Amino acid sequence: xxxxxxxxxxxxxxxxxxxxxxxxxxxxxxxxxxxxxxxxxxxxxxxxxxxxxxxxxxxxxxxxxxxxxxxxxxxxxxxx
Amino acid sequence: xxxxxxxxxxxxxxxxxxxxxxxxxxxxxxxxxxxxxxxxxxxxxxxxxxxxxxxxxxxxxxxxxxxxxxxxxxxxxxxx
Amino acid sequence: xxxxxxxxxxxxxxxxxxxxxxxxxxxxxxxxxxxxxxxxxxxxxxxxxxxxxxxxxxxxxxxxxxxxxxxxxxxxxxxxxxxxxxxxxxxxxxxxxxxxxxxxxxxxxxxxxxxxxxxxxxxxxxxxxxxxxxxxxxx
Amino acid sequence: xxxxxxxxxxxxxxxxxxxxxxxxxxxxxxxxxxxxxxxxxxxxxxxxxxxxxxxxxxxxxxxxxxxxxxxxxxxxxxxxxxxxxxxxxxxxxxxxxxxxxxxxxxxxxxxxxxxxxxxxxxxxxxxxxxxxxxxxxxx
Numbered sequence: 001x002x003x004x005x006x007x008x009x010x011x012x013x014x015x016x017x018x019x020x021x022x023x024x025x026x027x028x029x030x031x032x033x034x035x036x037x038x039x040x041x042x043x044x045x046x047x048x049x050x051x052x053x054x055x056x057x058x059x060x061x062x063x064x065x066x067x068x069x070x071x072x073x074x075x076x077x078x079x080x
Numbered sequence: 081x082x083x084x085x086x087x088x089x090x091x092x093x094x095x096x097x098x099x100x101x102x103x104x105x106x107x108x109x110x111x112x113x114x115x116x117x118x119x120x121x122x123x124x125x126x127x128x129x130x131x132x133x134x135x136x137x138x139x140x141x142x143x144x145x146x147x148x149x150x151x152x153x154x155x156x157x158x159x160x
Numbered sequence: 161x162x163x164x165x166x167x168x169x170x171x172x173x174x175x176x177x178x179x180x181x182x183x184x185x186x187x188x189x190x191x192x193x194x195x196x197x198x199x200x201x202x203x204x205x206x207x208x209x210x211x212x213x214x215x216x217x218x219x220x221x222x223x224x225x226x227x228x229x230x231x232x233x234x235x236x237x238x239x240x241x242x243x244x245x246x247x248x249x250x251x252x253x254x255x256x257x258x259x260x261x262x263x264x265x266x267x268x269x270x271x272x273x274x275x276x277x278x279x280x281x282x283x284x285x286x287x288x289x290x291x292x293x294x295x296x297x298x299x
Numbered sequence: 300x301x302x303x304x305x306x307x308x309x310x311x312x313x314x315x316x317x318x319x320x321x322x323x324x325x326x327x328x329x330x331x332x333x334x335x336x337x338x339x340x341x342x343x344x345x346x347x348x349x350x351x352x353x354x355x356x357x358x359x360x361x362x363x364x365x366x367x368x369x370x371x372x373x374x375x376x377x378x379x380x381x382x383x384x385x386x387x388x389x390x391x392x393x394x395x396x397x398x399x400x401x402x403x404x405x406x407x408x409x410x411x412x413x414x415x416x417x418x419x420x421x422x423x424x425x426x427x428x429x430x431x432x433x434x435x436x437x438x
Contacts, residue, residue, distance in 0.1 A: 008352050009422030010433040048438045053420070056355040072352055072420075078434035079349065079356075079380060079421025080333050080392050080412055088213050089283030090294040128299045133281070136216040152213055152281075158295035159210065159217075159241060159282025160194050160253050160273055175314040184337040184387050190408075191330040197399065198323040248323050260336065262412060269329075270405050 001028055003065055005037070006072040011050065014043045015073075024065070030054070031061035033071070050075045081108055083145055085117070086152040091130065094123045095153075104145070110134070111141035113151070130155045162229070164238045165221045167212055172240050172251045181236040181258040188262030190269040194253040196246045206287045208246045213281040217241070220280045224272055228257070231271075232264040239272060241282060252284075301368070303377045304360045306351055311379050311390045320375040320397040327401030329408040333392040335385045345426045347385045352420040356380070359419045363411055367396070370410075371403040378411060380421060391423075 001024045007015045022040075026032050030052045038044050051074040052059045058074070065071060081104045087095045102120075106112050110132045118124050131154040132139045138154070145151060164180055174193060181189055196208050225237045238256040246252055255272050259265040276282075284295045303319055313332060320328055335347050364376045377395040385391055394411050398404040415421075423434045 006352070008350055008420060009424075010436040013433075047436055053352070053355055056358045058418075072355070074352070074420050075422065075433070076435040077416070077418065077420055078423040078436075079351070079419050080416045086213070088211055088281065089285075090297040093294075127297055133213070133216055136219045138279075152216070154213070154216075154281050155283065155294070156296040157277070157279065157281055158284040158297075159212070159280050160277045174317055178313055178332065182332075182334060182388065186334060187336040189330075189332040189334065191328075191332065192401065192405070193317065193321075193328040193330065194401070195321060195325060195328065197326040249321065262331065262333070266331070266405065266409050273401060 001065070001067060003033065003067060003069065003071055005033070006070070008072065009075045010047065011044070011073040011075045014041050028064050028066070029061065030059045030063045030065060033065060034061070037073070048076045081145070081147055083113065083147060083149065083151055085113070086150070088152065089155045090127065091124070091153040091155045094121050108144050108146070109141065110139045110143045110145060113145060114141070117153070128156045162236045163222070163225045165218055165225065166240050167214055167217060167243055168240055169242075169244045172242060172254050174251060174254055177238050177240055177254045177256045181238050181256040183235060183258060185260060186235050186258035187260050188265045189256060189258045190262070190265040192253070192255040192269050192273050193251055194273070196248050196250050196252060198248045200286055203288055205248065206289060207248070208252070209285040209287065210241070210243045210246065210252065211283045211285070212241070212243050216281050221276070224275050224279070228268045228272060232259070232268045233261075234259045234264050234268050237268065237272070239276070301375045302361070302364045304357055304364065305379050306353055306356060306382055307379060308381075308383045311381060311393050313390060313393055316377050316379055316393045316395045320377050320395040322374060322397060324399060325374050325397035326399050327404045328395060328397045329401070329404040331392070331394040331408050331412050332390055333412070335387050335389050335391060337387045339425055342427055344387065345428060346387070347391070348424040348426065349380070349382045349385065349391065350422045350424070351380070351382050355420050360415065363414050363418070367407045367410060371398070371407045372400075373398045373403050373407050376407065376411070378415070
């Protein structure tokens with residue numbers, strides 16, 4: 001399955017762009033997306049933390065993904 | 081001793097003016113001023129509370145008064 | 161000067177108050193604005209009248225702001241209070257506090273309004289259709 | 300409507316924010332204003348850049364204001380946040396809360412800014428003379 005992933009803040013620097021296409025092999029969970037991304041972009045693991053958002057909601061690791069979801073990587077927020 | 085007493089808020093209504101002259105017989109303390117005023121103006125005793133200020137500072141009951149002091153009756157405050 | 165305390169007979173200018181406390185060193189500003197409500201305990205208020213014992217009110221407000229600077233790392237503190245007749249919706253008091261970090265600004269601003277209402281010699285008369293009341297005067 | 304949540308690419312208008320939350324029923328308004336400080340941990344800041352994941356930021360801010368209305372008797376709640384490049388002293392965020400009584404306004408305003416900084420997908424980059432840093436990104 002191929003998903004499109006939006007990037008913000010430092011994630012944009014790590015991915016080298018504001019969105020990347022990711023080929024997911026294995027299961028379709030958020031956890032698998034994270035480990036796939038961490039293998040391709042090891043700097044992700046150096047962040048204080050990061051979350052995955054699916055369709056504008058924070059997602060837990062077991063959430064199944066579909067190709068039509070709006071998926072985003074949310075590094076530590078710092079608004080205000 | 082004769083002192084001049086400023087009145088604010090409801091004290092102005094009770095005294096019928098923004099300042100009154102009070103003849104103090106007996107000692108020259110704030111406590112004596114209060115009891116003299118309460119005798120002349122019994123409605124003072126119906127207030128939730130009131131304080132005496134001497135030269136722009138809240139005064140305790142034992143503070144001695146002089147004719148040159150700026151003395152004021154401070155009913156419960158309600159600013160803000 | 162890091163403190164501005166004023167009593168005004170004319171409308172308070174909230175934006176000017178905020179501009180006064182802002183500085184390049186401040187990161188957080190907390191502002192409290194007290195306005196005239198149209199009702200108190202279910203009864204319609206026509207207008208308010210504020211009276212101040214002015215020199216003592218300024219003196220007590222100065223004490224409060226000195227306590228604030230002793231207790232919190234704040235940068236600038238402003239208190240403007242109205243006197244005279246106020247219509248519904250008008251601003252009675254503006255308290256503005258700037259600080260490098262927001263916790264100090266919030267806590268100091270709250271302390272100032274809470275303490276002002278306890279110690280500063282200013283009195284509020286609520287005027288109703290059928291009479292008027294000096295607030296808090298009676299038990 | 301009792302809630303106004305907006306992201307702006309141009310300067311925020313603090314007075315307009317305050318005017319929006321004021322009403323004849325409100326007696327107390329608390330306003331938090333976050334501004335761009337000229338230094339962080341002793342280092343001179345040249346400017347800030349804010350980036351937002353806009354639809355999700357609006358959605359998370361809506362959740363926060365719904366929590367506020369569930370927890371406190373407040374009347375109107377406004378959150379305006381800047382995006383883009385901000386110079387020193389510019390306003391990054393305005394949070395304004397009106398209520399009949401001040402305690403609710405203070406507590407709700409504090410809750411909003413504290414929660415915003417934890418959950419709302421907005422990112423701040425500090426630009427220095429010699430580089431730039433996404434705030435809080437690294438441990």
